[in-house]
Amino acid sequence: MSRSINLAVIPGDGIGQEVVAEGLKVLSAVLPQDVKLETEEYDFGARRYHATGETLTDADLDALKRHDAILLGAIGDPSVPSGVLERGFLLKLRFAFDHHVNLRPSKLLPGVATPLAGQPEIDFVVVREGTEGPYTGNGGTIRKGTPHEVATEVSVNTAFGVERVVRDAFARAQARPRKKLTLVHKNNVLTFAGHLWTNTFNKVAEEYPEVTTDYIHVDAATIYLVTDPARFDVIVTDNLFGDIITDLAAAVSGGIGVAASGNINPSGDYPSMFEPVHGSAPDIAGQGKADPTATVLSVALLLRHLGHEAEAARIEDAVSADLAERGALPARSTSDIGDALAARVAG
Numbered sequence: 001m002s003r004s005i006n007l008a009v010i011p012g013d014g015i016g017q018e019v020v021a022e023g024l025k026v027l028s029a030v031l032p033q034d035v036k037l038e039t040e041e042y043d044f045g046a047r048r049y050h051a052t053g054e055t056l057t058d059a060d061l062d063a064l065k066r067h068d069a070i071l072l073g074a075i076g077d078p079s080v081p082s083g084v085l086e087r088g089f090l091l092k093l094r095f096a097f098d099h100h101v102n103l104r105p106s107k108l109l110p111g112v113a114t115p116l117a118g119q120p121e122i123d124f125v126v127v128r129e130g131t132e133g134p135y136t137g138n139g140g141t142i143r144k145g146t147p148h149e150v151a152t153e154v155s156v157n158t159a160f161g162v163e164r165v166v167r168d169a170f171a172r173a174q175a176r177p178r179k180k181l182t183l184v185h186k187n188n189v190l191t192f193a194g195h196l197w198t199n200t201f202n203k204v205a206e207e208y209p210e211v212t213t214d215y216i217h218v219d220a221a222t223i224y225l226v227t228d229p230a231r232f233d234v235i236v237t238d239n240l241f242g243d244i245i246t247d248l249a250a251a252v253s254g255g256i257g258v259a260a261s262g263n264i265n266p267s268g269d270y271p272s273m274f275e276p277v278h279g280s281a282p283d284i285a286g287q288g289k290a291d292p293t294a295t296v297l298s299v300a301l302l303l304r305h306l307g308h309e310a311e312a313a314r315i316e317d318a319v320s321a322d323l324a325e326r327g328a329l330p331a332r333s334t335s336d337i338g339d340a341l342a343a344r345v346a347g
């Protein structure tokens with residue numbers, strides 16, 4: 001645990017600006033006096049793109065690399081052609097900093113509405129592979145625009161990439177009380193990648209005798225996430241399956257307003273980046289309607305990643321207490337929720 005945190009702050013677009021301000025408010029309030037917080041703000045997103053045509057330059061990567069961690073709001077704006085910021089900023093940064101672990105916890109807190117019947121026990125973490133699978137841009141099109149067009153989108157799975165994310169997931173499962181890890185894939189149909197994942201999973205499992213292991217096909221996993229989410233503790237899965245099941249997980253465990261995530265490079269060679277799962281929400285931007293809770297919970301993940309466990313837990317407890325009371329309160333603005341959470345973690 002370091003006594004100083006040098007944080008890169010990327011508010012980005014739309015509500016990203018609003019929710020990051022509240023995340024920083026809570027971060028400042030929770031840190032003990034003797035931990036020095038330094039922040040540097042970057043203008044990535046639509047502002048930078050319109051001003052210069054750039055998304056993320058090599059000089060930007062050099063600057064970002066010097067920080068301990070990155071806090072991101074959201075990137076994406078209707079004024080920028082679709083895909084430009086996603087590929088030019090988000091994917092570029094993920095590959096440059098080798099953020100191969102995408103961590104997405106789902107916990108249904110008391111008092112939070114869920115579309116599921118009753119109030120099921122939901123407390124699991126998805127470890128999604130972040131740099132391989134079908135998201136590497138490996139593929140192409142031939143006979144484009146003709147009735148005979150052929151498009152391929154190759155799923156890349158390397159022994160190195162699969163093993164490191166599987167190892168990360170086992171270590172996370174070992175550290176949790178239930179110590180259960182579920183591999184989600186589709187190894188009966190996607191047999192080449194499926195066997196690499198399954199064999200790697202079974203091999204690493206031998207080193208973790210205390211971890212209970214389980215395998216579920218991705219289609220069945222979508223059923224269990226709705227009918228029996230309590231069966232999950234830690235899930236490890238590939239990039240595409242993880243993308244899809246974590247949206248479902250967010251939907252059943254309190255929604256987009258509370259879903260936090262981390263893009264992690266466990267080696268520490270590059271800073272990890274923490275962000276709410278939601279986007280820039282142009283439909284409500286600038287109106288003080290955005291819920292900053294997902295960003296505040298992302299700050300907790302950031303603190304835990306940097307070794308500040310006690311402060312991370314204080315933020316999570318403050319969020320739990322705030323959500324438990326929320327139903328009884330009139331709707332509050334973004335900054336009112338941030339103020340309330342900052343007051344709870346400070347007091």
Ligand code: ATP
Pocket residue numbers: 015019074075076256257277278279280281282283284289290291292294
């Ligand atoms: P992206 O492509 O950037 O992920 P998206 O199209 O998936 O964006 P979001 O920006 O996440 O969409 O918004 C989806 C919906 O959820 C919108 O109606 C938005 O207003 C709502 N929403 C998103 N984040 C929040 C929030 N923090 N608080 C309240 N509502 C939100």
Ligand code: MG
Pocket residue numbers: 278279
């Ligand atoms: Mg989205």
